[in-house]
Amino acid sequence: MPLRLPPKNKGKSKAPPIDYTSTQSAIASAANDADAWLEEGIKQEGQGERYLSGAKALRHYHNAIVAYAASAQLSSSPSFEATYNAARVRFHLATEHLPAPDCVTMLQEAIAGYRTAIEHAKGDGEGGENVIDASFNLAQALVELMEMVEEGAVGGAGGDEVAKAAAVEARAVFAEVERLQMVELPKSTFFAEAPPETAGDEEQVQEEDEQGDESMEVVESGAEAREMTIVLPSQVLDTVLASISLDLSLYESTSDPSLLTSIEASLTRCLSLRQLIPPSLADSELELTSLTCAAQLPLPASSPFYKTPAQIRETYESLLSATPSSASLQSSYADYLSSLPLDDPTSLPLLETALKLYTSTHSLLSSRLSPPKGIPAYLIPSMISANLASQAFLHLVSYHVTLASSPATATTALGEAHRLAIEAVNTVNVGLKISVRPTGELVATKSPTSEPPSWRDTKAFRDAYLLLVRIRLRTGTTGTSLALLGGDAEGVKQRYLEEIRGDEVWKIGGEGVEEELWKGVV
Numbered sequence: 001m002p003l004r005l006p007p008k009n010k011g012k013s014k015a016p017p018i019d020y021t022s023t024q025s026a027i028a029s030a031a032n033d034a035d036a037w038l039e040e041g042i043k044q045e046g047q048g049e050r051y052l053s054g055a056k057a058l059r060h061y062h063n064a065i066v067a068y069a070a071s072a073q074l075s076s077s078p079s080f081e082a083t084y085n086a087a088r089v090r091f092h093l094a095t096e097h098l099p100a101p102d103c104v105t106m107l108q109e110a111i112a113g114y115r116t117a118i119e120h121a122k123g124d125g126e127g128g129e130n131v132i133d134a135s136f137n138l139a140q141a142l143v144e145l146m147e148m149v150e151e152g153a154v155g156g157a158g159g160d161e162v163a164k165a166a167a168v169e170a171r172a173v174f175a176e177v178e179r180l181q182m183v184e185l186p187k188s189t190f191f192a193e194a195p196p197e198t199a200g201d202e203e204q205v206q207e208e209d210e211q212g213d214e215s216m217e218v219v220e221s222g223a224e225a226r227e228m229t230i231v232l233p234s235q236v237l238d239t240v241l242a243s244i245s246l247d248l249s250l251y252e253s254t255s256d257p258s259l260l261t262s263i264e265a266s267l268t269r270c271l272s273l274r275q276l277i278p279p280s281l282a283d284s285e286l287e288l289t290s291l292t293c294a295a296q297l298p299l300p301a302s303s304p305f306y307k308t309p310a311q312i313r314e315t316y317e318s319l320l321s322a323t324p325s326s327a328s329l330q331s332s333y334a335d336y337l338s339s340l341p342l343d344d345p346t347s348l349p350l351l352e353t354a355l356k357l358y359t360s361t362h363s364l365l366s367s368r369l370s371p372p373k374g375i376p377a378y379l380i381p382s383m384i385s386a387n388l389a390s391q392a393f394l395h396l397v398s399y400h401v402t403l404a405s406s407p408a409t410a411t412t413a414l415g416e417a418h419r420l421a422i423e424a425v426n427t428v429n430v431g432l433k434i435s436v437r438p439t440g441e442l443v444a445t446k447s448p449t450s451e452p453p454s455w456r457d458t459k460a461f462r463d464a465y466l467l468l469v470r471i472r473l474r475t476g477t478t479g480t481s482l483a484l485l486g487g488d489a490e491g492v493k494q495r496y497l498e499e500i501r502g503d504e505v506w507k508i509g510g511e512g513v514e515e516e517l518w519k520g521v522v
Contacts, residue, residue: 006306016029027073034074037071039168040071041067041068044067045060049065051376052377055451061089063088064086068306069086070081077335080124081117083120087112087113088137091110091114091137094107095519096376097302098454098455099452099455103153108145111473117134125319126450132177135180139242142468143166143242146170152491167246171243173431174243177239185228235275237270237286239354240273241285241289244266244289247262252296267293278373292305292311292332294311297338318337327364331361334390337357343508345402351398359440365380366380381428382460383427385425385427385460385464386466388424389421389467391420392417392468395416396474399444418468421464421468421471425464425468427464428453428460428464429449430451430461431447432461434468465484469482473517481522490522493518
């Protein structure tokens, strides 16, 4: 008979569960100090990342925020780490998980947290890296707030002013981050470029070997660079590229000429930074940003960043030949081709090329055998939905272009646009699935969800459904309304009409045609 050992920890009482209802209830239910609460927050956040999405992930993220708040409250001095970590978790919840308008409230809390963390970092004497990290994240959060408000995540008056204020502050913060990084960069470059070995006595060589090893680690890993408070050129480049992206977005809505000057100056700084970075780390993203600027902006021919349409296509083709499996590059190229004039039959080859690129992007995003690297699984549905909507839109363009010369071809294109739009609507799970009755009417059936849909998924559903309505207005079918979108449907309709005003379908149809079609949609 085998020897029976006594159970481990027999007689020891198990620690009572922590009450995460609030910060105070958590502190009262566990005899933790500030450091223990910080460790608990990191543990809870890790559990949230493990579950990725769903109710369990949300619960652990909520617990992490409470634990970080407890750590900050019990700390003997202002705690940058606890405050910063709580803001990060709030930002993640707002941008990836929560529905509207909760996402906006959570994002505003994250912004407030980053501001507090910056003040703590300035006051603790630790130096610039904590300020830089928190400030960069603050700028990103402000950009997200601007976009959420502009896209209708929250109703009510004053949205335009909130978005404008967020954009102004984000631009200022990005500029300050770049300034701080450039102050630190010369010091960091000295360490990164230090030789791993130098002549001297054995003790000095050993000490400098260790310093050289650390320097090599900094070059190889951006994460370790942050731990060692060293700023790398690639990090400065990331800041400038993020600033350019914001300026591009603002120019699209304002056409402010000062933004052109700002973007050109930023691109010039990017070229200087690129000389300090291995090409494999810098060229692809910088080339894509430069291409986007050339494609979207009315740059003068004298600008070093100006490219003719033929040069833009040639550059895209060259980049694709080097990285044929890049979904972002294929999608960007397709977006560019879709922005060109497509209003007559001679443009059909361009349209077909764009459709092939979108189709290839869809295959890359949908692959189960080799899913896209670096993209969380819960983000894929909204990306696929947007891709299908882009394909549907181009088929709608094809319908208008071929209607006069080949009605049969036009009818086929409209049918394909309708099919793809329905698929785009159903790709994201917001609790509804759309189908079509034999009579042509739409039917919405409830689809179970484990949690309220995130704003990201809700927006993808809304955009795809509005495109579906736009397509169906040309099929002569009935039974299509905006009631499924809930809330201020009329406001959503007016915002959508402003968004599509002047696009290729709008231009082909002629002035007033699109608005007339939408009059009966309620």
